[in-house]
Amino acid sequence: MRKLRIAIGWVLAVVLIGLSANSFASEGDLTTEAWGFLLLTPLALAIALSPTAPWENDATESAEPWDDEDESESGAKDVPDPIEAGFDVPVL
Numbered sequence: 001m002r003k004l005r006i007a008i009g010w011v012l013a014v015v016l017i018g019l020s021a022n023s024f025a026s027e028g029d030l031t032t033e034a035w036g037f038l039l040l041t042p043l044a045l046a047i048a049l050s051p052t053a054p055w056e057n058d059a060t061e062s063a064e065p066w067d068d069e070d071e072s073e074s075g076a077k078d079v080p081d082p083i084e085a086g087f088d089v090p091v092l
Contacts, residue, residue: 002052009048016041 020037024030083089 006048009044009046012044013041013048016044 016037020034020041023034023037027034
């Protein structure tokens with residue numbers, strides 16, 4: 001599946017560059033159509049060069065479960081008063 005995605009990405013990038021060059025050659029000027037093809041080329045290259053696709057990512061399986069107990073222990077620390085610590089109180 002990965003090789004197919006890479007091949008499609010490269011073919012799409014080359015086709016978009018070719019379409020842009022064809023549009024430039026036929027019109028004799030850089031039109032919005034030619035720029036549109038050129039601006040879509042990085043998307044095709046991103047598809048071809050990315051190591052994994054988002055739907056191929058297995059990060060959800062390797063994630064650690066969240067413990068609510070850890071959160072309650074970290075919130076038990078006493079926070080000093082900012083005025084006693086020497087901070088100024090902003091006046092708006």
